[in-house]
Amino acid sequence: MTNKASPDLPIGVFDSGVGGLTVLKxxxxxxxxxxxxxxxxxxxxxxxxxxxxxxxxxxMQATAHLRERGVKMLVIACNTASxxxxxDLQRALAPLPVIGVVEPGAAAAVxxxxxxxxxxxxxxxxxxxxxxxxxxxxxxxxxSVRELACExxxxxxxxxxxxxxxxxxxxxxxxxxxxxxxxxxxxxxIILGCTHFPILRAAIRxxxxxxxxxxxxxxxxxxxxxxxxxxRRLQRADGAAATLRLLATDGASRFARVGGTFLGDALVxxxxxxVDL
Amino acid sequence: MTNKASPDLPIGVFDSGVGGLTVLKxxxxxxxxxxxxxxxxxxxxxxxxxxxxxxxxxxMQATAHLRERGVKMLVIACNTASxxxxxDLQRALAPLPVIGVVEPGAAAAVxxxxxxxxxxxxxxxxxxxxxxxxxxxxxxxxxSVRELACExxxxxxxxxxxxxxxxxxxxxxxxxxxxxxxxxxxxxxIILGCTHFPILRAAIRxxxxxxxxxxxxxxxxxxxxxxxxxxRRLQRADGAAATLRLLATDGASRFARVGGTFLGDALVxxxxxxVDL
Numbered sequence: 001m002t003n004k005a006s007p008d009l010p011i012g013v014f015d016s017g018v019g020g021l022t023v024l025k026x027x028x029x030x031x032x033x034x035x036x037x038x039x040x041x042x043x044x045x046x047x048x049x050x051x052x053x054x055x056x057x058x059x060m061q062a063t064a065h066l067r068e069r070g071v072k073m074l075v076i077a078c079n080t081a082s083x084x085x086x087x088d089l090q091r092a093l094a095p096l097p098v099i100g101v102v103e104p105g106a107a108a109a110v111x112x113x114x115x116x117x118x119x120x121x122x123x124x125x126x127x128x129x130x131x132x133x134x135x136x137x138x139x140x141x142x143x144s145v146r147e148l149a150c151e152x153x154x155x156x157x158x159x160x161x162x163x164x165x166x167x168x169x170x171x172x173x174x175x176x177x178x179x180x181x182x183x184x185x186x187x188x189x190i191i192l193g194c195t196h197f198p199i200l201r202a203a204i205r206x207x208x209x210x211x212x213x214x215x216x217x218x219x220x221x222x223x224x225x226x227x228x229x230x231x232r233r234l235q236r237a238d239g240a241a242a243t244l245r246l247l248a249t250d251g252a253s254r255f256a257r258v259g260g261t262f263l264g265d266a267l268v269x270x271x272x273x274x275v276d277l
Numbered sequence: 278m279t280n281k282a283s284p285d286l287p288i289g290v291f292d293s294g295v296g297g298l299t300v301l302k303x304x305x306x307x308x309x310x311x312x313x314x315x316x317x318x319x320x321x322x323x324x325x326x327x328x329x330x331x332x333x334x335x336x337m338q339a340t341a342h343l344r345e346r347g348v349k350m351l352v353i354a355c356n357t358a359s360x361x362x363x364x365d366l367q368r369a370l371a372p373l374p375v376i377g378v379v380e381p382g383a384a385a386a387v388x389x390x391x392x393x394x395x396x397x398x399x400x401x402x403x404x405x406x407x408x409x410x411x412x413x414x415x416x417x418x419x420x421s422v423r424e425l426a427c428e429x430x431x432x433x434x435x436x437x438x439x440x441x442x443x444x445x446x447x448x449x450x451x452x453x454x455x456x457x458x459x460x461x462x463x464x465x466x467i468i469l470g471c472t473h474f475p476i477l478r479a480a481i482r483x484x485x486x487x488x489x490x491x492x493x494x495x496x497x498x499x500x501x502x503x504x505x506x507x508x509r510r511l512q513r514a515d516g517a518a519a520t521l522r523l524l525a526t527d528g529a530s531r532f533a534r535v536g537g538t539f540l541g542d543a544l545v546x547x548x549x550x551x552v553d554l
Binding site for chain 2: 169
C-alpha cells in the first residue's frame with residue numbers, strides 16, 4: 001500500500017446499488033476534473049433490510065475490490081453501509097481516506113436548522129442503527145430527532161414514480177402522520193437519509209410546508225470530498241478529460257435503466273462493467 | 278443419496294425470502310400431517326431484479342442445503358427461481374422430486390379461463406423470462422398473455438400496505454392502464470405470478486371487475502405436492518404432531534415480523550434459525 005496516492009487515481013464511490021449515483025453526480029458537479037470509479041453491489045442489494053453483520057461483510061468485500069483497482073479516496077455513498085461499517089472500513093483501509101454520507105448529511109441539517117426538530121427518512125437498517133440521531137445530537141445537543149423507515153420509497157424511486165398523484169400518495173402515507181399534531185412538535189427539518197430519496201424531493205415537498213427544510217447528503221458529501229482532497233493535496237491537475245467508470249456486481253441492463261434516473265444522464269448496459277466479488 | 282426417502286422427512290420449501298410462506302401456508306392447510314422445512318434466502322433477496330445467472334447460483338446453493346438436511350420433496354416457492362432454475366434444479370437434485378410454482382399457477386388459470394386473456398403480474402425477472410407465457414400457451418394454444426412487472430407491489434406487500442386507499446392507489450397505478458381499451462381486449466384472467474401478491478388480492482379485486490378471475494399458485498401448487506406424495510407413496514402416516522421449521526439466511530427479526538403476514542400466523546425471531554450458505 002502506498003502512503004501517498006497519485007492525484008490521477010480515481011475517487012472510489014461505493015453503494016449497494018444505483019442510489020449512490022446521486023452522490024456521484026454531486027461529486028462530478030463539484031469536482032469535474034476528478035476521475036471517478038463507481039461500484040454498485042447490485043447482486044446483493046438492498047442493504048437496507050439486511051443485518052449489520054451481512055452489510056459489513058459485503059461492504060468489506062466491495063471496498064477491498066475498489067482498493068485493489070487503485071483509488072485515492074473512498075466514498076461510502078450508501079447510508080446503511082455508512083451507518084453500519086464506516087469506522088470498520090476506515091480502520092481496514094487505512095491510510096486510504098474513507099468518507100461516509102451520514103456525518104455530512106447531519107452537519108448540513110444542523111446548519112440549516114439549529115436546535116431543529118429533525119425527521120430522518122431512511123431504510124430500516126439505517127433507522128435501526130440510529131446513526132443519524134447519534135450524529136445530529138453530537139453536532140447539536142439541542143436537536144430533537146425522529147427516524148422513520150420508508151422502504152417503499154426505495155422501490156418507488158427505482159420504479160421512477162417520482163411525480164404525479166401516486167408519488168404524492170406514497171410519500172404522504174409515510175409523512176402525513178409525522179406532520180400531524182401541534183405545530184411546535186412537527187418536524188421543521190427533513191433529512192433524506194437514503195441516497196434514493198433526492199429524486200423524490202418534489203413529491204416530499206408537495207406534502208410538507210415550505211417552512212420545512214429538506215436536506216440530502218449528496219451535495220455536502222461532495223463538499224467534504226473536495227475539502228479532503230485539498231487538505232491532502234490530492235486534487236487532480238488540469239489535463240486529460242476526467243474519466244467515469246461504472247462497475248456493478250449484477251444486472252447491467254437494469255443498472256443502466258434505473259441508474260440513469262439517479263445520475264441524471266442516460267446510461268446503456270455497455271457502459272457498465274460486471275465484476276464478481 | 279437414497280432412492281427411497283422416508284415419509285417422515287419434511288417437505289422442503291425454498292424461497293428468496295418470506296413470500297413463499299403463502300405457498301407453505303397452502304401446503305400446511307392441505308397436508309396438515311406433513312413435516313415442513315422452509316428456507317428463505319433473505320440475505321440475497323430479492324431475486325426478482327437479479328440476473329438469471331445469479332438466481333440460478335443462489336437457488337443451487339440453497340436447495341443443496343435443504344437436501345443435506347434431508348427432505349423427501351422440494352418445492353421452489355418462488356416464481357423467479359421457478360422460472361429461471363426449475364429444470365436445472367430437477368437435474369441437479371434427481372431423484373429428489375422438485376416442484377415449481379409456475380406450471381401449477383398456469384394450469385389453474387387455464388382451467389378457470391379456457392382461451393383466456395391472461396394478465397400475469399410478476400417481478401421483473403419472471404417477466405423477462407416469459408415463463409408464464411410459455412406455460413400458458415403450451416397448456417392452451419388459444420390463450421393470449423400479457424406479463425407486467427410490478428416491483429413496487431413486492432415492497433408494498435412486505436410493508437403490509439394491503440388495504441385502504443394507498444393499497445388501491447398502488448395496485449391501480451399498475452392495473453388501470455391494462456384494464457383500459459375495448460372490453461374484448463381487456464384481460465379476463467389475472468395471474469398472481471409472485472408469491473407476495475396473494476395478500477394483495479383484495480386490493481387487486483377493488484380495481485378490476487368481478488368477472489375477471491384472479492388466480493394464485495399457492496393452492497394449486499399444494500395440490501400438485503399432495504398428488505406427487507400420493508403417487509410416490511411418500512405421505513406421512515398419522516402419528517406425532519407435524520413439525521414446521523423455518524430457516525433464513527439473514528435478519529430473523531424482520532423475517533418474523535414480515536413473514537407473519539404471509540403465513541397468517543404470528544412468528545417471533547426465536548422461531549427462525551439462521552443458516553450460512
